[in-house]
Amino acid sequence: MNEATNPNPSSEDYAVVIRDMHKWYGQFHVLKDINLLVTRGEKIVVCGPSGSGKSTMIRCINRLEEHQQGHIIVDGTELTNDLKNIEVVRREVGMVFQHFNLFPHLTVLENCTLAPIWVRKMPKLEAEGIAMQYLERVKIPDQANKYPGQLSGGQQQRVAIARSLCMKPRIMLFDEPTSALDPEMIKEVLDVMIELANEGMTMLCVTHEMGFAKTVADRVIFMDGGEIIEENNPAEFFENAQHERTKLFLSQILEH
């Protein structure tokens, strides 16, 4: 927590800087005084009960949600109302959603090439080459010409990851990527995420996969009631939680 209160962190050094950030939905104060510094290559797992604001927080990082107070600086670019900045940030930040949000009217390959072609202005052939490369990395190159509706949930989520990677993002956000999956498909998605982590991608994951947190995370953040209650390295976090609320949460999810 000390580094977060450092009055003048040079934003260039960090992948993500969130300082004194607040957000309201109408009257409802959903995020309260969020401070978070993410160094390059760091893997952060965000957990907490539902309604704790964890999804909202990472959705602020690519401006799917707007914050009303404080600062968010992503890869050196501050998020303001300036549309140019938002576009710059979104180009560099990939996002994977709970419900995949693949485009059902496009094939897997078209899903992957759409952003490179239209946002990065890449020639179609080059974009397809890159897309196939990432589809191979997530182990489904053979599904490239199918439509998302023809794939299983796990395959769809892997396509969604490949689709984000095609933009060559510097930061990846995962918003409960395995929550909508059947148990037997969770592993195939987590394997891809672990591989990605091992390659040094900066990752922020909202997830309840504590096994994943233990293996991959550099830091685990626990949120409740719109606040960051506790953050620590996974070993300390799971063995030696400081706050009662954290202990209660951990006991509840680790019970089974």
Add this chain to the structure above:
Amino acid sequence: MSEKTYTPGEHPDLPPPANLIGPVAWIRKNLLSTPTNIVMTVLAIWFLYEVVPAAVNWLFLDAAFTGENRDDCRAQASGACWAFISERMKLFTYGFYPIEERWRVNISFLLLIAAIVPVLFDKVPFRKFGLYFSCAFPFIAAWLLLGGYGLTPVETDKFGGFMLTLVIGVTGIAFSLPIGILLALGRQSQLPIIRVFSVSFIEFIRGVPLITLLFVASTMLNYFLPAGVTFDLLLRVLIMVTLFASAYMAEVIRGGLQAIPKGQFEAADAMGLKYWPAMRLIVLPQALKISIPSIVNTFIGLYKDTTLVIIIGLLDPLGIGRASLADTKWTGLSNEVYLFVAIFFFISCFGMARYSLYLENKLQTDHKR
């Protein structure tokens, strides 16, 4: 029932029981499943038995296809007098378009087909060039039909019959879809001015009967325009019909837009797509696909509403038919005339309906394992 048993994991796919497939099963399931169904089936057979032979006799077997006037027909046969229709066929098709210039209508019609095909089907060779031609077609057709620039000018009050229906129908359909899309997007816009404009436009146009708009087009517009400025009645009608259809189209498309999950917009945003590419590539293709049945429904409604122009004195097929019935040589043949016009509209509208089904099936991408 001697059920063979299999070890777990070894159970093969067996064919369904015989009473679930085949024509007998079909008849049982669809015609004779319940006592009510049996009664309905018997009634339907009786109805067909009574109606079909009578209709065939009147339409074809007892019909007269040649003749100079009504009495000729009646002398030949007791059924329909199609001689009347064949005599008036040219009038039904071209209205009062000058006889020596009618080749221009024919060519426009052929070009219309050439322009529609690349729009409707995506496997046409050279589709890209075809689409350029489709975009140019309205101007070519306007030149051919109206004349000028080397062709003899023809006043629009000479337009009539099926040709008039097609001119109004095709123009309305071609322009109401893009305007409707813009209005639907405008209605959801973040910018208050655009939103207010779209909402008021849609609500005003929807709240007024088409006939009223046509009367405004034919009479009142002259009061609003400065003295000496006139513009063509047909053009005014085209504008009114297009605006009317656009308002309905906008609401239909808005329904489609609302059915698109929020996640689709978010995924597009998260990728860094800007508003127009996101709409064009992601949101509209899906929204339009969902809306196809309602869009075609609106098209069909618009196409049939073209008959309302009869009220302000334009002679569409129905108007030609009514005028023809006033001919003393052919009195009392309204059955034939109205049936003929009905068949024309039915063929056009049924064609649109079938195309809509074809398109829905073609665009079906989900759950197609």
